[in-house]
Amino acid sequence: MVKIVTKKKLGIQNVYDIGVEKDHNFVTRQGLVASNCFNKSHSTAYAYVTYQTAYLKANYPLEYMAALLTANSGDTDKVQKYIATCQNMGIPIDPPNANLSGVDFTPLNGKVVFGLSAVRGLGQNAIAAILETREADGNFKSLGDFCDRVDLRTVTNKTVESLIYCGAFDTLENNRQQLIHDLELVYSWAQSRAKDRSTGQGNLFDLLGGSFGSNGNSSPNKNTFDSVPKAKPIADFLPQEKLSKEKELLGFYVSDHPLKSIRQSARILAPVNLSQIGEQKDDAAICVVVILNNVMKRVTQKGDAMAILQIEDLTTQSEAVVFPKTYERICNALQVDARLIIWAKIKSRDDQKQIIVDDAEPVEQVQMVMVELTPEQATTLEERDRLRNILVSQSGEKDKGKVPVIGVIQAGGSRQLVRFGKQFWVHDSINAINALQNANFPARIQPLTN
Structure with missing residues (x-):
């Protein structure tokens, strides 16, 4: 494989065909032409396809994104990325x-x-059975209707359970735990009816309800599903339980996402998302808000504990490394399914960007100091120096400042938020607010999750 060893941006240049010996934009070892110099017909074809897809995305965004998701359905990272794009x-x-x-x-x-x-x-057979039944006899009206009409030899109890957990029956009954408790009774009832139909016998409930061998005055399905057995009423799953099951069965959070409710406020502290990690330079300091999916504990050759974290945000999934000293300090915060704010640095390894964790904290514990500034205070050098000196005095020793500081500049009907650098974060929010207010800088504590 030929690798480009040097490149130089020359602005807009001519496109060169394969076979050019000089005057092209790429230099490779032994004078070879770079492997991404295409012949003109190949380049034209790519340009045409690019134009077509751009046109479809601009004019038929719904259909385009559905097709894009389907085409990449086997790639979890791409599907999550395209869901975020949607x-x-x-x-x-x-x-x-x-x-x-x-x-x-x-x-x-x-x-x-x-x-x-x-x-x-x-499986494919179960999907085909569901779609054929729906197409032949119309939409399903309840869990009982579904189990009664589909072929239970193909659509198993476990299949129906998976459909309930991922929300496929939410438009019929949004209490998923109730449906799970009903399922065993309903499935047995439907199996009994299917067996009776196969032998040409009527079910006792049908006979009483008039739906089997009914006379001309009765509708075909009258009272049939009034006789479906039900479990005792029970409260629905907690939201996080619902989302965990969705993630388990679909590979993604779909009906909601644990980070969605704090998406806007999280951008104040964490403007970078995981899908942008590859764009960051070495040693860049980043801050991301994530869900912790898994903690893989490791032991170094010296016997020290460290960890590899599997994390995700609204855009994609990734891994992060926690070295021993950091792990010892933050290990209690590393709980699976926890929402964390992570401060880290970017390192390159084997041509891949790696997230090296410096610190982490549950988002529920993150508080910000909000400082109200007038346009005059924000633009006057003396006022800015006064504010800087107060914040530096409240930051404590090196790396002790853990409370982010956000400036709020109110001008007319608009409001602008300014994120102060980490060197201006404060150690004690209460003392910092008192110091700011005493200096005529109105300030307050703002939780990240509110």
């Missing part, structure tokens, strides 16, 4: 739906609906 474009992503989903991602009514093939453990 959210930024204002395109809602809905979880699988027993009455709306097809095999793949489907554009429908201004939304993209997850396909049934995205549900782990849901």
Whole structure:
């Protein structure tokens, strides 16, 4: 494989065909032409495809993103990235739906609906059975209706359970825990009815309800599903339990995301997301807000504990390294499913960017000092020096300042937020607020999660 050893930006230049011996933009070992110098017809074809896809995205964004998600459905990182892109474009992503989903991602009514093939453990035969039944007899009206109509030899109890957990029945009954408790009773009831139908016998409940062998005055399904057995009423799963099951079955948070509620406030402290890590320079200091998916503990040759973290945000998943000294300090905060704010540095290793954790804290514990500034205070050199001196005096010893400081500049009907560098973060928020207020800088504590 030929590698480019030097490159130089020359602005707009001519496109060179393969075979050019000199005057091209790339220099390689032994005078070879770089491997990404294409012939002109090849370059033209790429340009044409680029134009087509750009046109589709601009004019048919819903259909384009559904097709893009389907085409990359086997790549978890890309799907998560494109889901984030949809959210930024204002395109809602809905979880699988027993009455709306097809095999793949489907554009429908201004939304993209997850396909049934995205549900782990849901085989092709089960999907085909569900779609054929729905197409033949119309939408499902309840869990009982679903189990009664689909082929239970193909759609197993476990299959229906997976559909419940990932939200496929939410439009029929949004209490997922109630459906899970009902399932064993409903599935047995539906199996009994299927067995009776296969032998040509009527079910006792049907006979009483008039739906089996009914006379001309009764509708075919009258009272049929009034007889479906139900478990005792029970409260729904907690939101985090719902999301954990969705993640387990789909590979993503879909109906909601633990970080979505703090997305706007998190951008104040963490303007960089995980999908942008590859763009960062070596030794760049970053701050990211993430969900901790897993902690893989390791022991160094010296016997010290360290960890590899599997993390994700709204855009993608990644790994982060916690070396022994840092691990000893923050290990109690490293709980699976915790929402963390991580301060880290970027290092390159084997042509890959690596996140090296310096510090971490649960977002629920993160507080910010908000300093109200007039336009005059923000632009006057003397006032800015006064503010700087107060913050430096409140930062404590080196690396002791853990409380971020945000300037709020109010001008007319607009408000601008300014994030102060970490060297101006304070050690004690209460003392810092008192010092700021005594110097006529109105200040308050603001939790990150509020």
